[in-house]
Amino acid sequence: MIRTLAGLFIIMALPASAVTCEDIDYDGNSFTACTVDASSEDLRLFHSNAADHVIGSFGDLADEYPDKTLAFAMNAGMYHADRAPVGLYLEAGTQKSGIVTSDGPGNFGLLPNGVLCLTDSDAQVYESFDFVAKTPDCRDANQSGPMLVIDGALHPRFLEDGSSKYVRNGVGTSADGKTAIFAISNNAVNFHSFGTFFRDYLKTPNALYFDGKVSRLYAPDLGRSDFGFQLGPMIGVLE
Template sequence: MRWLAVLLWFAPPVGAVTCTDVDYRGKSFTTCTVDTTTEDLQLFHADDDGQVLGSFSAIEEVLAGRKLAFAMNAGMYHEDRAPVGHYVEDSVEKMRVITNPGPGNFGLLPNGVFCINEGSARVYETLDYVARAPQCRDATQSGPMLVIDGELHPRFLPDSTSRFIRNGVGTTADGGQAIFVISNDPVSFHEFGSFFRVYLGLPDALYFDGKVSRLYAPDLGRSDFGFQLGPIVGVVQ
């Protein structure tokens, strides 16, 4: 696997992933900003033997001396921890794109795909992703979209009482930054999407999950544990 490669030419700059705690409208969030033009942002699911990694510590075990600078769960998964939607890792598609509506948050259309390439990362609404057919090195489908072309998902209700710990990702228009967010307080979809749209000012953002949301941010002394995870996104140093 590509994460076993040894980097011989330089060490990554210190502080290239910036994680910070933010208060917004009475709720606490943690943001981790990744410069996708310079950082080694990857998706992780299983090892070379097909065994699901499932945790931040398991990823570091296969990194052969390299370390995670940041990581979080990155998409919904079945009981066997297989991805619910489209999943690509190291240019190998492991699950096709799902375009039809369905049960649960994943099927609350429009949903989307987080696409990673060398030097960029973008969130696409799923039908736009299918139409554009970008060649993603890594990709994970989840849902619902939080922000679509600068607007909140049309089905988010300002007075919703459904609140959970939630996590997701938004990207800048040029794909040069990916900003990952986890709420530290239970929040509604409307509150979570508004954080990306209003506070962060991002044009597109995608929901990863709720209840099972986990973050690894060593600069903050944080390594969440609990449920075994499916897809995970992380920056490798």
């Protein structure tokens, strides 16, 4: 808004934000969801800088791109003690680790798990065996697990009264891949509640769990920049 010499105020249009984030109360829990137009925004995965040092935090990620604005960021999957990605990780066309399709310990091994695949024009969540079969041409990709929603159905192992509750985060994608919705719970929830939020409220046909307990969100439009653990893979939008 500006004031003219005549004393009148004129409202000037501001550029639309690359990401829309909102706090949502659903089924007795609190969530924050950030919606990205994957067909037009610069949505990327980030792990290491040019010197091959793990970036690790939202502040350091923003510093890596001084000529751009970090509009949104979130931790993007599980990582080892050295913060190397668990499972498939592909960034800017370079694969840093391979896909894992065997079951195993922990949430990652709670099959089916899945892969988030980014191109210059869309974002899709694939179940891992489906990803191997289809071999999509991803620019960036990250494997995590378990899947939260698979073709409209909750992961078969989720229990409504499951006692394991954490702050959790993940991503769901629209059927056409044009929209990616990233969500984090603001209170501890079980897998069933988190998956149901994606399936029934966000209505994403496929959704993938990123992590729990270390879950973090950077959403400047909400005045939010979570801190805590040093992170491994991150996902964000630059504008």
